[in-house]
Amino acid sequence: MTAAECGTLPVLIAPSSGEQELWPHLGSSLSLNCTLRFIDSCNATLTWLKNGNPAPEVYREQSFWNSLNSSERFLTSILNVNLTTEEDYGNFTCQLQTVNASFTLHKSDKAGHIAAVLFALCVLAILVVGTILYIKCRLNVRLWYRDKYADLEINDGRLFDAYVSFCPSNIDTKFTNFILKPHLENRYGYKLHLDERNLLPNTEPSAELLMNVSRCRRLIVILSLAYLEQEWCQNSFRNGLLRLLELSRRPIFILFENQYKELPTEVTQLLNSQRGLLKMLLWKADSVSPASDFWKELRLVLPRKMSLSEGRGDPQLQNQDDRDPMLTVNSETADPDPDGDLGVRRTFYKAPPPRMAPVRQVENRENAADVDISDLGSRNYSARADYYCLVTEPDL
Template identity: 75%
Template sequence: MAGTECGLPLNLISPPTVEQELWLHLGSIVPLNCTLQVPGSCNGNVTWLKDGKAVEHLYTSQDSVWNGFNSSVKFLSSVLDVNLTTEDDYGKFTCQLQNVSASFTLHKSAQAGHIAAVVLALCLFAVLVIGIVLYIKCRLNLNLWYRDKYGEPELNDGRLFDACVSFCPSNIDTKFTNFILKPQLENRYGYKLHLDERSLLPSTEPSAELLMNVSRSRRLIVVLSMAYLEQEWCQNNFRDGFFRLLELSQTPIFILFENQYKDLPAEVIHLLNSQKGTLKTMLWKADSVSPASEFWKELRLALPRKISLSNGQGDPQTQCQDDKDPMLTLNSEASDLDPDGDLGVRRTFYKAPPPRIAPVARVPDREPTADVDISDLGSRNYSARSDYYCLVTEPDL
């Protein structure tokens, strides 16, 4: 655009530098502002060039003029609107007036990769889903591993059993307790159970036998079946008996059968759900028979942690007890004179020779009599320390 000559000085106000680098996306509209301070007598116009050529009518410009604080200076402004519709719209745009010029170089900016962002989001979502699935599948194994490695064992508490199992002597409950629950916990995991098929609360108050059995056990397991609920104390006042059980045992375990759950009274289900923080409810399903099922893992988590000791160390419950009972002697290795059996020693107590005994006349028609009376072996109790008890013959003394 032509214009009259302007006197000096000419000052560039916008852009702040004579060289501007801009990176823009295709489809953007950018206004290029070129403002100069000129003498008040100047009537010239700002000229726009693209790559050294006049822009002509390809782009529209808005020119404006305003005076300064006094009539000696005024401002000329020209704003060129560039619509980046094609790659040809990129280039170097220059505004100039006489010997003063400023340039705007427009570069094409790479479009933001939405595909990469979507792929990253999907990967994060997949990792989150996999983590949740693995936690649901392996949470019990992780909890068991942590409990067995870092959990506190319940030792030296004077308890004889890990759990007291209360069940109804019905056909189904008896088979479940004796042929599934007891073998799995005792033979596979080493727990010691006390089975009680009698009524827990024959009256409004707990019996002395109930108190003794529960006090000797670290947990109370109740096989809560339909037959169990048909007991007299359950039918008369199950609510009071239920809360008495919560007072007697710490975190009792209630085992329910899935095929009987829908037939349970609403009061029983409501009481079990209202006390979830003080008891453990477990559901026996058709797939719970497998040793790897969640039922056994949850049951093991509810039971005390078991300690596996090497042979010869004795019962861990008596490791730190000052019990003088020879059946519970702490030093089992020194006390057990016959580790291979309990029907007589195979070495003498002392190095001194045994006392002489008059020879016994032989009776040819009779079998030799045994030196040890074993008639009462069947009534003796070896449960406390089976590796200690031994019989000593009179000659060895």
């Protein structure tokens, strides 16, 4: 049958692209559909070829039907292919006159899917391990970054790293003097100022409290049940907390896990509502370990420490331009208990200080001229304005 017998060449309907590439698995079966449309009425037979040779007719299905327009006719031929061996793969072509469509069957590699599944499992395992490492090591990473790149809080005229307020009860005193103070001072070199008196006994903070807090870079409150039984806490804990937030930047509250459930509901709700302005740490049974998260989180909110070689003094005050005895390491007012083993400043622990012999008057007044006072005007007192009271002549 020639083109003249049918009038015009047939039009390929399926496959629309004329060429298809498929990757079926070995052992599967598929049907190759080839559909054409004739403009004029004619009889036509479609030929299937495999790799240029006629395909077996046992797998071929062919049907005709007419459209609503009697001048058009459709031919559909389906070739069923069973991929039992590797020889069943190849190039299949349906051909009618000069119109043809090809189907190329490639062998699908099952290992590709296995590799994709293994890759997905590896990615999932990496994400899980990364999440676990982040949970376990995030504090260590943050501490390393802080110690490496955080700013040093020096030249601020402050003598202590933290002001610790606690209630003089048996539990709070032992925790502060025998756990908190020795660990921070002996292990990490922090300097703490302990105060067991009421932090805010009156409606307004006292001048002594303001001076002591201003000498410390952080404020730590041991918030226990005994601490909350103080008068200022029982009257208005909300007002007291607001005043504490004014005294110190992001104060640190340490709570005991075994007492947390017994705390008043309004206290815990108020602390949780102010989490952005304060830091809450929970002391647990396993927090006593030096590697616990409690100490890591506490160090993150304390100032960064700068270590110097032994004998060079306090690194936080190393760059001060003043030789005031108030800031020297070997001052008479130095900490009498630097190891922090007791931490309690009471007279019955130590013998009274020896009496000082009266200073004899200088017989030769000319020796007074040996004291050099020429640099008094050049000294820098701006960083320590909180404990210098300048008195002007009208105040006398």
